[in-house]
Amino acid sequence: MLKVIDFTPKADWQWILDLEKNKLTLQMENCQIELEYKIRMLVFDFDSPLYFTLEDVINYNKLMETLPLVSFSEALSNKIILHILALELFHKPIMPQCWLFEVTTQTLQIINERSIYSLKSKNSKKHANYMIVELTDEFALCLLLDNKHEISAKKTFQQFHIVKVTKELLHPMWHEGQNNWISYQIS
Numbered sequence: 474m475l476k477v478i479d480f481t482p483k484a485d486w487q488w489i490l491d492l493e494k495n496k497l498t499l500q501m502e503n504c505q506i507e508l509e510y511k512i513r514m515l516v517f518d519f520d521s522p523l524y525f526t527l528e529d530v531i532n533y534n535k536l537m538e539t540l541p542l543v544s545f546s547e548a549l550s551n552k553i554i555l556h557i558l559a560l561e562l563f564h565k566p567i568m569p570q571c572w573l574f575e576v577t578t579q580t581l582q583i584i585n586e587r588s589i590y591s592l593k594s595k596n597s598k599k600h601a602n603y604m605i606v607e608l609t610d611e612f613a614l615c616l617l618l619d620n621k622h623e624i625s626a627k628k629t630f631q632q633f634h635i636v637k638v639t640k641e642l643l644h645p646m647w648h649e650g651q652n653n654w655i656s657y658q659i660s
Contacts, residue, residue: 478504480551482533487522488559497559506552508559509633515563532558540587540604545618556616556633557606567637569612573624574642584608584640589618591644592636596625602646603636612637 479502487500490512497515499506500522533554540557542550575593584590586608592615593600601622603615614637622630630636 478548478551480547482525482530484525484527484530486525486529488525488562489523490517490521497563499555499559506555508556509631510556510559510564514565514567515559516565517563529558529562532561541589552633553604553616553618557604560606560614560616560635564635567614567635569637569639571639571642573636574638576641577644579645581640581643581645584613584643589646590615591646592622592638592642593644594622594624597623599623600644601630605643606635611639613640613643 483502485502489498489500489505491498491507492512494507495511495513497508497510497512499508536554536557537550540550540554542553545553573595575595575598577593581590584605586605589602589604590613591600591602599622601617601619603617605613606616607614614635617630617632617634617636620632622634624630
């Protein structure tokens, strides 16, 4: 029987550093969600476990209401939100990895935080969809939404991987089976 997970945020949820798996996890009522971030990628100034705060619950609900998640399942939408919250709370700054991706031939007039764009790998020529979770004048911190993104024959990013790139690498969102770029944004 398939177990239904209640993703309604509660004060008894806990952020836990799982030292055995070397990952951050979120303990919910009767289940544990393993986040994709290794402990070395994150900054902690607390002892594990750390309970969900009222601010965490507010931010969770705000993300649920404002993110463009209608095309994702409820479970995936909630996992995206949990990964974004973990990034906002704990992630260490990372260096850009622009050399991995192709520059877009189509200039995007407006780039919005929390919108979905595509990055195209320079080596494999494969593209995948990413959500911008942090935007500055020069850079975008992007969260991989697709199951994986083949960067080269030897390197593949898994879902929820983060990468920092310059804005000229952001392509319009890509749909599988598409032969050319469709220019539109989700807001």
